[in-house]
Amino acid sequence: MAAPLLQVSGLRKSFGSQEVLSGINLEVQRGQVFTILGPSGAGKSVFLKCLGGVIAQDAGEVHFDGRLLSASNPASVADFRHRCSFLFQSNALFDSLTALENVALPLEQTTDLSSREIREQAMEALRQLEIDTFASRSPSQMSGGMQKRLALARAIVTKPELVFFDEPTAGLDPLRRNAVFAMIARYQRQLAFTALVVTHDVPEALVTSDRVALLEGGQLRFNGTPAEFSASTLPVVTGFRDSVEALGNTLAALQTPEK
Amino acid sequence: MVGVIGRNTLDLVSRLGEFAMFVVASFRGAMGARRLPRRIVRAFYEQGALCLPVILIVGIFTGLVLGLQGYYVLSRFGSEGLLGALVSLSLVREMAPVLAALMIVGQAGSALAAELGIQRNSEQIVALETMGIDSHGYLVSPRLLAAIIVFPLQTALFVAIGLYGGSLSGSVLLGVDPGIYWSAVDRAVEMADVRECFIKAATFGVLTISICSYYGYNAHRCSTATGAQAVSASTTRAVVLSSIVVLAVDYAITSFLV
Numbered sequence: 001m002a003a004p005l006l007q008v009s010g011l012r013k014s015f016g017s018q019e020v021l022s023g024i025n026l027e028v029q030r031g032q033v034f035t036i037l038g039p040s041g042a043g044k045s046v047f048l049k050c051l052g053g054v055i056a057q058d059a060g061e062v063h064f065d066g067r068l069l070s071a072s073n074p075a076s077v078a079d080f081r082h083r084c085s086f087l088f089q090s091n092a093l094f095d096s097l098t099a100l101e102n103v104a105l106p107l108e109q110t111t112d113l114s115s116r117e118i119r120e121q122a123m124e125a126l127r128q129l130e131i132d133t134f135a136s137r138s139p140s141q142m143s144g145g146m147q148k149r150l151a152l153a154r155a156i157v158t159k160p161e162l163v164f165f166d167e168p169t170a171g172l173d174p175l176r177r178n179a180v181f182a183m184i185a186r187y188q189r190q191l192a193f194t195a196l197v198v199t200h201d202v203p204e205a206l207v208t209s210d211r212v213a214l215l216e217g218g219q220l221r222f223n224g225t226p227a228e229f230s231a232s233t234l235p236v237v238t239g240f241r242d243s244v245e246a247l248g249n250t251l252a253a254l255q256t257p258e259k
Numbered sequence: 260m261v262g263v264i265g266r267n268t269l270d271l272v273s274r275l276g277e278f279a280m281f282v283v284a285s286f287r288g289a290m291g292a293r294r295l296p297r298r299i300v301r302a303f304y305e306q307g308a309l310c311l312p313v314i315l316i317v318g319i320f321t322g323l324v325l326g327l328q329g330y331y332v333l334s335r336f337g338s339e340g341l342l343g344a345l346v347s348l349s350l351v352r353e354m355a356p357v358l359a360a361l362m363i364v365g366q367a368g369s370a371l372a373a374e375l376g377i378q379r380n381s382e383q384i385v386a387l388e389t390m391g392i393d394s395h396g397y398l399v400s401p402r403l404l405a406a407i408i409v410f411p412l413q414t415a416l417f418v419a420i421g422l423y424g425g426s427l428s429g430s431v432l433l434g435v436d437p438g439i440y441w442s443a444v445d446r447a448v449e450m451a452d453v454r455e456c457f458i459k460a461a462t463f464g465v466l467t468i469s470i471c472s473y474y475g476y477n478a479h480r481c482s483t484a485t486g487a488q489a490v491s492a493s494t495t496r497a498v499v500l501s502s503i504v505v506l507a508v509d510y511a512i513t514s515f516l517v
């Protein structure tokens with residue numbers, strides 16, 4: 001097997017006495033859509049932020065394309081930042097810029113493209129996400145779903161090799177949720193990026209991912225293909241599957257009128 | 260007791276060290292930053308154009324009061340003819356750099372601290388970093404560079420309008436001959452005074468804008484509050500500390516240069 005694009009070993013992170021991540025090992029192959037499932041509060045966002053270097057891990061190593069990412073090696077970190085992008089759970093849009101300026105900013109600040117090329121590429125990204133008619137709006141004047149798509153546009157506009165998605169579907173309606181997963185899958189093939197997705201949308205994740213892992217109790221309890229996940233009889237996996245299913249049933253029960 | 264003092268001292272020293280590193284990173288950030296001129300122009304607008312009204316208003320009143328007070332003091336000794344000297348030297352050497360800096364802190368510094376604090380809170384600063392954009396270079400450098408120019412310019416404007424205010428109350432209201440007023444101004448102010456004035460203004464600019472940026476940028480590390488309250492607490496602290504620093508550094512520079 002080829003060398004993994006992203007390799008994580010022994011990653012640990014605590015906040016005070018609360019250990020959120022207690023030794024995570026993970027390999028993401030180039031071109032994969034890798035999805036991490038896990039209940040809310042499991043530390044999925046913290047994990048992504050450690051990978052992105054947003055918060056410093058207590059222990060463990062992250063290798064990107066064979067190179068160790070560490071503060072003592074700023075060149076490797078700069079290279080990593082250049083080739084990756086991040087979709088934040090909170091979107092983290094620049095609220096004093098327009099939608100177009102938001103998408104243009106990473107191009108403006110990290111490439112030598114001309115203003116016209118930047119504008120064209122930014123508009124193209126907006127068009128791909130069907131929000132080009134809102135180009136001159138401020139993010140605060142957009143709905144939650146549109147903001148999410150704007151954040152997605154900003155994440156893919158630099159043509160990254162690896163994209164981290166933190167709950168890309170949070171706050172979206174079911175239709176858009178499907179659309180986002182479809183989009184990730186489509187662009188993933190079209191632009192050939194590698195995706196590391198964090199979500200709790202199990203059914204969608206199982207359809208679009210090449211690999212899924214389950215984060216619970218600070219560790220990856222399962223790591224395999226979607227088919228293996230569906231077929232797994234591991235208690236943690238069945239427990240998680242059941243809880244998601246139970247929630248679905250509860251909701252369904254709420255919707256069916258009582259006899 | 261000794262322990263508390265020791266701990267606080269260490270805390271202060273490490274804070275100062277951190278602040279110094281912040282300023283260094285912000286100046287160094289200017290070298291890698293792209294499209295910096297455009298950002299600097301925006302900072303010019305924030306610190307210059309937006310602060311213009313308050314500078315003009317405070318400047319004219321300062322001059323008016325200096326003219327009045329100066330006239331009453333000097334007329335006791337029969338030397339109203341020196342009114343221009345008194346007004347101009349007070350303005351150039353002390354009042355203009357200090358008051359202009361305090362006014363820009365109140366207007367632009369507080370806005371800057373709050374803006375950065377909100378950007379920190381909503382993960383915009385983190386987002387910049389993950390995009391490979393140096394957040395110091397993008398957010399702080401242009402404002403610092405602008406401050407080096409804008410503070411002296413605003414101070415010069417403050418002096419000019421203050422002198423005019425002094426002549427209004429001194430000559431127009433109280434009857435000092437305008438020719439005598441302006442020639443006293445002309446004779447009193449020397450190159451060294453102007454230099455001191457500009458050194459003060461530029462120093463205040465760099466210090467106050469750094470302090471306001473530092474507090475806003477680090478709003479998430481505010482020890483007393485979180486979220487929106489952390490932004491407001493950081494903004495308040497930034498303005499209060501900037502004001503104290505202006506006055507303290509003014510004393511230091513004056514005693515050093517005189």
Ligand SMILES: Nc1ncnc2c1ncn2[C@@H]1O[C@H](COP(=O)(O)OP(=O)(O)O)[C@@H](O)[C@H]1O
Nearest residue numbers: 015018020038039040041042043044045046047
């Ligand atoms: N900056 C922080 N300081 C302290 N605790 C944090 C911080 N960020 C996250 N946590 C804690 O880490 C745990 C995991 O959070 P998170 O990764 O956001 O969960 P999720 O899996 O839902 O994304 C939570 O218990 C949260 O309270």
Ligand SMILES: [Mg+2]
Nearest residue numbers: 044045089167
């Ligand atoms: Mg999360």
